[in-house]
Amino acid sequence: MSSLPDVRLETPRLWLRPPRPEDFEPFAAMSTDIEVMKHLGGVQPRAVAWRNFAGMAGSWSLLGFGMFSLIEKATGRWLGRVGPIRPDGWPGTEVGWGVTREAQGKGFAYEAAVASMDFVVDVLGWTEIIHCIDDVNERSAALARRLGSTRLRRAMMPPPIEVELQVWGQTADEWRARRAALRS
Numbered sequence: 574m575s576s577l578p579d580v581r582l583e584t585p586r587l588w589l590r591p592p593r594p595e596d597f598e599p600f601a602a603m604s605t606d607i608e609v610m611k612h613l614g615g616v617q618p619r620a621v622a623w624r625n626f627a628g629m630a631g632s633w634s635l636l637g638f639g640m641f642s643l644i645e646k647a648t649g650r651w652l653g654r655v656g657p658i659r660p661d662g663w664p665g666t667e668v669g670w671g672v673t674r675e676a677q678g679k680g681f682a683y684e685a686a687v688a689s690m691d692f693v694v695d696v697l698g699w700t701e702i703i704h705c706i707d708d709v710n711e712r713s714a715a716l717a718r719r720l721g722s723t724r725l726r727r728a729m730m731p732p733p734i735e736v737e738l739q740v741w742g743q744t745a746d747e748w749r750a751r752r753a754a755l756r757s
Contacts, residue, residue, distance in 0.1 A: 582641065582688045589641035589656065589685055591633045592626060596642045599651040600626050603673050612710040613671045614734060629654060638697055643672065643685050652676040655685035657693050662731030664740055665703040668693060670716070677712070686720055691752065694745045703742035705730065717741040721751040 582589040592600070603609055604622035617625065632639030641656040653672030659665070668689045670682045693699040704722055706713045722741040729737050743751075 580638075580641075580692075582692060583646075584684045584688050586646055587652075587681060587685055587688075588644040588646055589688055590644065591639065592629050592642045592654070596651050597623065597626050599673070600654070603653065603671070606674055609671065609674050609677075612707045612713065628660070632658070632660075638693075640669065641685070641689065643676070643681065645676075645681075652681055653685075655682060656689040657697065657699075660731070664705065664728035664730070665742065666693065666699045666701055667703045667705055669704060670713070682716055683719055686716065687752075690720065690748055694748055700745045701742060702745070702748060703740050705738045706741055707736075707738055714739075714741070721747060 580591060601619050601622045604617040604619075604625070607616055610616045629640045636659075638657045640654040640658055643652040643655050644650070645652050651673075653670065653676055655670040655672070656668060658667045658669050668686055670686055672682050676682070690702055693702055702722070703725065704713065704717045704720075705728070706717060720743075722743045724739055725742050726740050727737055728740045729735065
């Protein structure tokens with residue numbers, strides 16, 4: 574078995590790391606939660622969840638980046654996936670998020686997204702960061718605004734999704750300026 578890159582980001586309450594086999598069960602459970610998945614492509618049967626999970630790991634193997642598994646430091650619980658994503662045909666270099674119902678509303682997605690934004694700008698050298706958000710997903714739009722992103726354009730997602738979404742985002746320079754303001 575090939576190993577994934579040894580990348581680990583730390584925030585005050587979280588570890589962000591590439592997915593591991595033990596993350597699949599909570600990932601699969603999240604994939605069946607109607608409320609969580611309504612803006613993430615819909616509920617997925619276990620076999621489809623496995624392909625998506627394997628795609629996250631494959632992105633790390635092929636590209637050296639991918640969505641992180643989000644681990645709560647205090648408990649070791651898997652809380653979701655957050656981070657860089659750019660499948661073939663994607664509308665840009667995205668930092669995306671999806672967290673379990675239990676993790677929602679506690680600031681975990683924001684905390685992890687900030688660390689991920691730093692990672693894509695400082696390590697990957699991305700010049701633009703986007704977030705693909707469904708028109709009616711007010712929680713994700715609020716998170717994008719909190720990160721300093723604005724609505725940039727609309728885009729059609731590639732097959733098999735084929736849904737038109739809002740693309741929110743900002744440049745790396747805008748993120749650096751915001752990050753500096755947050756730290757001062």
